[in-house]
Amino acid sequence: xxxxxxxxxxxxxxxxxxxxxxxxxxxxxxxxxxxxxxxxxxxxxxxxxxxxxxxxxxxxxxxxxxxxxxxxxxxxxxxxxxxxxxxxxxxxxxxxxxxxxxxxxxxxxxxxxxxxxxxxxxxxxxxxxxxxxxxxxxxxxxxxxxxxxxxxxxxxxxxxxxxxxxxxxxxxxxxxxxxxxxxxxxxxxxxxxxxxxxxxxxxxxxxxxxxxxxxxxxxxxxxxxxxxxxxxxxxxxxxxxxxxxxxxxxxxxxxxxxxxxxxxxxxxxxxxxxxxxxxxxxxxxxxxxxxxxxxxxxxxxxxxxxxxxxxxxxxxxxxxxxxxxxxx
Numbered sequence: 001x002x003x004x005x006x007x008x009x010x011x012x013x014x015x016x017x018x019x020x021x022x023x024x025x026x027x028x029x030x031x032x033x034x035x036x037x038x039x040x041x042x043x044x045x046x047x048x049x050x051x052x053x054x055x056x057x058x059x060x061x062x063x064x065x066x067x068x069x070x071x072x073x074x075x076x077x078x079x080x081x082x083x084x085x086x087x088x089x090x091x092x093x094x095x096x097x098x099x100x101x102x103x104x105x106x107x108x109x110x111x112x113x114x115x116x117x118x119x120x121x122x123x124x125x126x127x128x129x130x131x132x133x134x135x136x137x138x139x140x141x142x143x144x145x146x147x148x149x150x151x152x153x154x155x156x157x158x159x160x161x162x163x164x165x166x167x168x169x170x171x172x173x174x175x176x177x178x179x180x181x182x183x184x185x186x187x188x189x190x191x192x193x194x195x196x197x198x199x200x201x202x203x204x205x206x207x208x209x210x211x212x213x214x215x216x217x218x219x220x221x222x223x224x225x226x227x228x229x230x231x232x233x234x235x236x237x238x239x240x241x242x243x244x245x246x247x248x249x250x251x252x253x254x255x256x257x258x259x260x261x262x263x264x265x266x267x268x269x270x271x272x273x274x275x276x277x278x279x280x281x282x283x284x285x286x287x288x289x290x291x292x293x294x295x296x297x298x299x300x301x302x303x304x305x306x307x308x309x310x311x312x313x314x315x316x317x318x319x320x321x322x323x324x325x326x327x328x
Contacts, residue, residue, distance in 0.1 A: 022158050025153075027079055088166060241269040278310075284299070
């Protein structure tokens with residue numbers, strides 16, 4: 001994406017009050033999470049039950065919680081950037097990268113957590129046969145995930161309004177109307193490579209969602225519950241959508257499909273796959289003295305496959321945006 005003219009960057013009339021309200025909502029939604037993290041860094045055990053594995057790694061907790069506080073501070077910064085006049089002059093690439101990451105980290109929570117709650121209503125909130133080790137009090141998940149969902153809704157709406165004002169010309173029309181210059185052999189080859197890499201994680205998550213135990217540790221097998229199956233199915237779904245919609249975008253087919261819908265789904269799903277794959281890969285590499293808690297090689301491979309898939313497909317989306325913006 002390139003810089004636009006002042007006229008293109010001007011906000012649409014009549015939305016100022018809505019943007020201010022969404023900005024306040026995004027900032028307020030961050031406060032419970034930040035408050036909990038700051039309390040934990042300061043040494044509080046609020047929300048952490050006795051015997052939790054978190055209490056065994058105090059130093060790591062301080063480091064990780066400090067980093068996640070900074071991540072939520074970034075959400076506040078983005079909410080301000082998307083609603084201020086100076087934000088419309090902000091470099092496009094410097095805004096797109098954190099927004100892509102925020103989209104990728106929040107989207108699976110926004111879809112997964114409500115789905116888990118619905119499934120729990122029908123399954124009677126069944127838990128795994130094997131008892132789990134204490135981790136966090138149940139209320140913590142409700143507070144934190146509700147905050148994440150509000151953040152995602154507010155920040156996502158603000159970004160959609162901002163992007164419409166600044167880059168609305170980029171996604172007008174239908175795929176069949178796009179110029180061949182928006183994608184070339186290199187972009188198509190990259191999308192195809194992402195599709196090939198995606199086969200492994202998509203297949204693994206799909207079979208795990210349907211009950212297979214291939215590659216899972218005995219501990220993980222014993223701890224499976226409805227939440228496990230929901231998240232595995234969701235991950236497989238995000239991988240499939242990312243691959244299919246990015247291929248649609250770079251191949252400019254089906255011709256009658258809208259650019260806006262295709263681009264939005266390719267952006268969101270590639271971010272979800274890439275960012276969560278990277279996060280889970282990092283978590284899997286953390287040392288643990290208990291061999292039963294180590295992540296098996298095949299599971300690590302699935303995380304790495306998601307990360308590579310997401311990054312390759314995101315690169316295709318980025319090239320499309322740059323070329324389409326320059327062309328328009």
